Amino acid sequence: MSEMQEYDVIVLGAGPVGQSVAARARAGGLSVAVVERELVGGECSYWGCIPSKALLRPVIAVADAHHVDGAREAVNGPLDTAKVFGRRDRYVTNWDDSGQANWVKNIGADLFRGHARLVGARRVEVETPGVGVVVLTCRHAVAVCTGSTAALPDIAGIEKARAWTNRKATDSSDIPARLVIVGGGGIAVEMATAWHGLGSRVTLLARDSGILPRMEPFVGELVARGLTDAGVTVRTGVSVTELRRLEIEGPLWVSLDDESELEVDAILFAIGRTPNTADIGLQTVGLDPGTWLDVDDTCVVRGVDGDWLYAMGDANHRALLTHQGKYQARMAGEAIVARAAGRQLDTAPWGAHVATADSHAVPQVFFTDPEAASVGLTAAEADRRGHHVQVVDVSIGDTVPGAYLYADGYGGQARMVVDLDDGHLLGATFVGAGVAELLQSATIAIAGRVPVQRLWHAVPCFPTISEVWLRLLEALRDTPSTSTQNGRA
Structure with missing residues (x-):
């Protein structure tokens, strides 16, 4: 075990949210350690917002052209899928995070690669490949920015189905002939748009809540109509009950609760998210592992003495959107700096320190047609x-x-x-x-x-x-x- 290292702030997770709070803390003169177990840049950069929009843009561009007389006649044939995937790969830097790792170092923060766990108040252990366990302690704050993972249903056959989540849906360069997408939210409708445009025969299955149920009712109706007009099969009010793959490389059979079956080549589940908090040592500070973290408006985790543990982004479940997580990180970063300097939080001239817009002014866009x-x-x-x-x-x-x-x-x-x-x-x-x-x-x-x-x-x-x-x-x-x-x- 290496010698203990002390910082003002320890950030768990180097995605956009972790990077934002690290940058704010460094701008305020605090020393910062950032810990990342996968790629620096996180889910958004490599399996979320960036690759999904890179895939969607060519599809939407062609759809826009087809909506204009004179332009539609110039659009002939299918997309060049190799170039679409190549464009996606460029925007995710071929899943090479060296550029973002250098950014962390260039702001003056120390980057530790490995899995971080809390081991009591203000103390973090990091299992680092090839080095062993590194012990970090903080003077002011530990910021949990560990994000979330796609949820999978507990149904028969899920283990052998090789089901897609958002990760496979955004990093695959193989186009399934027949793709079924389960879910009615943003990921589901965007991936239905993208993969249909790339050449899959897509079926979208949504439960009784329908398409984009958290928005105004007319939104789901118009988006579903757009998908249907494009050639996507949209079915609502149905649920998957069982998955069967009779041969390793054979088709997948999807059983539904209306007693019908679908024969497909791949299935994507976009049915929700679970927090990445199951194995970060929450039990050592009196919290339940695997839960969303309840926070106040400065993103301090409730139920932990001393106001040193913060949670931003998906981990606190206030708004599962990258831009909202970065907003929280900016506010929380200002609060951490102010508290470290002994300043009152209500003295900020432009309303920093308190994240309130994630309760009444949350913007969201879904790039469908x-x-x-x-x-x-x-x-x-x-x-x-x-x-x-x-x-x-x-x-x-x-x-x-x-x-x-x-x-x-x-x-x-x-x-x-x-x-x-x-x-x-x-x-x-x-x-x-x-x-x-x-x-x-x-x-x-x-x-x-x-x-x-x-x-x-x-x-x-x-x-x-x-x-x-x-x-x-x-x-x-x-x-x-x-x-x-x-x-x-």
């Missing part, structure tokens, strides 16, 4: 929370010139949820081609609690899809405010 984007509360969520709201819907393609110039026969919808008591937005949702870039304006309006009356002075350019904001405001003005009470007409 059409795209789906939302931020804040849905109408149903606002209703459940007791807000007095007005819900305004606009058909984008029918009312926005920039939309039907963007794509012939543009189909899309927008919704705005307005708090009538406070006069600001609670939520906004957009479905349609190119709507992802509308979302930041909505996020600013919600996070900044901008009065709706001021939004009239944020003039959208003509002719752009962003003119939907003007249509939404006009619809709000022209609809009597008494017509909606708690989200209901």
Whole structure:
């Protein structure tokens, strides 16, 4: 066992979240150790956001061309899949993390490769390949940024099915002739879009909750219609009960609870995530291994004395999105630096130190055809929370010139949820081609609690899809405010 090494901050996990908190701590003058058991850059860089969007972009680009007269005639034949996979490989640097490892070192943090476990308060042991156990202690904080892993169902035949998760779905260069995807969330619909575009015959199976159930109901309807129109088979209200592969290299039989069967070549489960906290020593500080970590708004883990243990990103389950985890890391990093210097947290001039936007202003985009984007509360969520709201819907393609110039026969919808008591937005949702870039304006309006009356002075350019904001405001003005009470007409 090597000599004990002491740092101000120890970060468990070198993905985007761990890197963000490490950078903030170093910028504040604190010494930092970063521990990573796999690739520096984490799930997002190598098996999540980056490779999935690299695969999706060529598929969506072709779909966009097919929506425009004159352009569709120029698009002939299938995608060059070798080049698509090559593009993906470039963006994940061929799963070589040396560049990101150098970044960690260049900010002045020390990188330890190996598996880290807590062994009591402020103390971490790292099993390092070829070196043995390294003992690290911290003066101020241990930040758990270990992320999450795809969940697999406990059903008969799962062990022999060689089931895909997001990892295989984003790092494979072999195209299954027939792919079944189980799930109705973001990963499921994006991978259905990507792999259908790459040449698989895709069947998407979702339970009773349907497609993108956490967004406004019309989102799932429009995305499911887009997938169906493209050639994906979408089935809702069904569950997988058994998997059977009769031969090692033979087809996979998928049994469903409606007593039907599917013969496929591969199956992808996108049914949820589990926290990577089962083997990081939580029991040594009085917490249950394998659980999501409950945190306050500075990301301090509740139930541990001394306010030294933090958890950011997927590990705390507040919002399982990379951008939200990085946001939490920025806020928590500022809090760690302030506490280390003995400063009060309420003195930050720009509202740092406290992560609150992950409870009321969470943006999310799914890169399907059409795209789906939302931020804040849905109408149903606002209703459940007791807000007095007005819900305004606009058909984008029918009312926005920039939309039907963007794509012939543009189909899309927008919704705005307005708090009538406070006069600001609670939520906004957009479905349609190119709507992802509308979302930041909505996020600013919600996070900044901008009065709706001021939004009239944020003039959208003509002719752009962003003119939907003007249509939404006009619809709000022209609809009597008494017509909606708690989200209901």
